[in-house]
Amino acid sequence: MNCAPTMRPRLVGISGPLKGQMLSLSAAELSIGREATNDLWHPDPALSRRHCLISCKEGESEESRYTIRDLGSRNGTLVNGARVEEHELRHRDRVSLGDSLLMFLVREEAFHPEGSAVELAETTELKLAPTMLHPEDALYLQPDRILAALPESDRLARDLNTLLKIANGIGAIRDRESLEWQLLGMVFDVVPADRGAILHFNQGSESLDSAIAWDRRLGPGVPVRVPSAVVRRVLSERAGLLVRDVKMDESLADVQTRAEPRTRSLLCVPLTASGAAIGVIYLDSRDPEQRFDKNHLEFMTGVASLASLALENVRHCEGLQEENRRLRSEINLEHNMVGSSSRIREILKVIERVAPTTATVLIQGESGTGKELVARAIHCNSQRAERPFVAINCAAITESLLESELFGHEKGAFTGAVAQRKGKIEVAEGGTLFLDEISELAVGLQAKLLRVLQEREFERVGGTRPIKADARVIAATNQSLPEAVQAGRFREDLFYRLNVVTVTTPPLRDRREDIPLLAESFIEKVSKKCKMRKRRLSPETQAVLMQYDWPGNVRELENAIERAVVLGTTDEILVDDLPDALLETSSSAASLAAKYHGAVKESKKQLVLNALEQADGYYVDAAKILGLHPNSLLRLIRNLGLKSTGRPGNLPPTAN
Numbered sequence: 001m002n003c004a005p006t007m008r009p010r011l012v013g014i015s016g017p018l019k020g021q022m023l024s025l026s027a028a029e030l031s032i033g034r035e036a037t038n039d040l041w042h043p044d045p046a047l048s049r050r051h052c053l054i055s056c057k058e059g060e061s062e063e064s065r066y067t068i069r070d071l072g073s074r075n076g077t078l079v080n081g082a083r084v085e086e087h088e089l090r091h092r093d094r095v096s097l098g099d100s101l102l103m104f105l106v107r108e109e110a111f112h113p114e115g116s117a118v119e120l121a122e123t124t125e126l127k128l129a130p131t132m133l134h135p136e137d138a139l140y141l142q143p144d145r146i147l148a149a150l151p152e153s154d155r156l157a158r159d160l161n162t163l164l165k166i167a168n169g170i171g172a173i174r175d176r177e178s179l180e181w182q183l184l185g186m187v188f189d190v191v192p193a194d195r196g197a198i199l200h201f202n203q204g205s206e207s208l209d210s211a212i213a214w215d216r217r218l219g220p221g222v223p224v225r226v227p228s229a230v231v232r233r234v235l236s237e238r239a240g241l242l243v244r245d246v247k248m249d250e251s252l253a254d255v256q257t258r259a260e261p262r263t264r265s266l267l268c269v270p271l272t273a274s275g276a277a278i279g280v281i282y283l284d285s286r287d288p289e290q291r292f293d294k295n296h297l298e299f300m301t302g303v304a305s306l307a308s309l310a311l312e313n314v315r316h317c318e319g320l321q322e323e324n325r326r327l328r329s330e331i332n333l334e335h336n337m338v339g340s341s342s343r344i345r346e347i348l349k350v351i352e353r354v355a356p357t358t359a360t361v362l363i364q365g366e367s368g369t370g371k372e373l374v375a376r377a378i379h380c381n382s383q384r385a386e387r388p389f390v391a392i393n394c395a396a397i398t399e400s401l402l403e404s405e406l407f408g409h410e411k412g413a414f415t416g417a418v419a420q421r422k423g424k425i426e427v428a429e430g431g432t433l434f435l436d437e438i439s440e441l442a443v444g445l446q447a448k449l450l451r452v453l454q455e456r457e458f459e460r461v462g463g464t465r466p467i468k469a470d471a472r473v474i475a476a477t478n479q480s481l482p483e484a485v486q487a488g489r490f491r492e493d494l495f496y497r498l499n500v501v502t503v504t505t506p507p508l509r510d511r512r513e514d515i516p517l518l519a520e521s522f523i524e525k526v527s528k529k530c531k532m533r534k535r536r537l538s539p540e541t542q543a544v545l546m547q548y549d550w551p552g553n554v555r556e557l558e559n560a561i562e563r564a565v566v567l568g569t570t571d572e573i574l575v576d577d578l579p580d581a582l583l584e585t586s587s588s589a590a591s592l593a594a595k596y597h598g599a600v601k602e603s604k605k606q607l608v609l610n611a612l613e614q615a616d617g618y619y620v621d622a623a624k625i626l627g628l629h630p631n632s633l634l635r636l637i638r639n640l641g642l643k644s645t646g647r648p649g650n651l652p653p654t655a656n
Contacts, residue, residue, distance in 0.1 A: 017042045018042055031053050131297060192285055266283065360475075366553055405424055406423050410462040607626065
């Protein structure tokens, strides 16, 4: 028997990752889950690989022939807010799977996943005094009062049980829209409402931020009109509001339209966050026999309290997820680049924007400014991060060898080509090819590289078959390519192909505020490499580092720090430990510090010479006179340029 009726049943995604998707229930069994082998699937981590199964039973009516069965999923399968193992689906049942909410439909009807529109109907202030319920008076928010009332009220016990189900049903949902739809459906199962809406307002104003609504009788095509006076009153007093008989209040007459049945009663309760009212849950009824009462207001006040907490948790989780993504992005970027100056922050922002794309990037900057670090950061934060990052220096290899390095060669292509060899472009397949010093690339190779960028293919040296290239190209140069183009040393068309996105790395002298951070980073790096105790910069040394112009940029700073760490003799890195070039070329602002340390250096020399003279040139005896370890004196003699002082036979062999 074919299970599919004329009006074909279906599951329609209302919110969450599966929003807008539809599963037609035309087979005997249909599966839903995270794996692509399911009939309806999505890589939502909240879904299990095989989450649930929908089965069709023969010989049953369309209304009861379909059953949903949970397949031991991690987060469970919920129908109308209740967790189920197996459940017979009915028309308009709401099925919650992972972070998605779906609706089961049997009868053919116009269906809009977005639900009804919400209209705030302008009304005058309420004429009659409605029933108001403040949080401190709400029964369901007072545990002691609930326990005292339990034996007297069957309805109270039922409502509490429903509140517990709602709390369990919405507690695990992490998508705000899904949570609101699920909440509205569970409320409809308990409160005799014909229409419902959940409205959110911008903090501190009455402007609507978002809203969902549903009309159970007229369907999604008819807007749900919510009286503005009711909303204003609820928001201003942070209290639930009940109007038992709408027709008794003339101010609510404007809410009705001729096309709509008359509303008989309504209630509205506030949604709060951090003590402020940020939204409302609105319900109304058209049935004169099913008007809302004080118990409904009590119940909805409890629901609103649960919903406020759940929505606040969702917002908090969304904020944490966004913060986590931002921090992960920053960590990945800063892992390769040290600094907090405005110039570095600008580069990090560019990297963050360009990394997820496939655009070709040209990095400009002086030697030693970290161009390769920028290239690696782009690669590490891209979708190609798991594939190779291949770097090649175009200035370090001769033209004949560079062609083979880039494009590879076939066996016998030239003398010495005893086997086929892949080039850097092939090795970087699916990853990133970094071409450093691109301005030094020979003109003949520039034409071949242009073909790679334009046609995404190349040929090996000695080969005749084109090979597809799928490598992102990042180029770097310390020269002006526009000037090289004008001088005829660089192809203009290749320049434009490379110059899609340009990043300029600043020289160290233009970001001096990063020097202390860089120095500390290099001290830690060298200390670990040399297995030495970590030392700190003296204030005078830091002042000299800050004043130096650093023509070699970050690379020169790293070398200076490594020398100071290795040759230093104290717990602090002193000016004496730095290369002489730093003191000789420091600006006048550092001249006083240099003069001071020069005088200290001369005093040290004199002390060592006097000690050696008293010890008659004997190295070990001189160390005793100075109160130093012999090895410390040896390092001091080297640093002071006194290696030849003393008689050769009296100094260790390494000191001669």
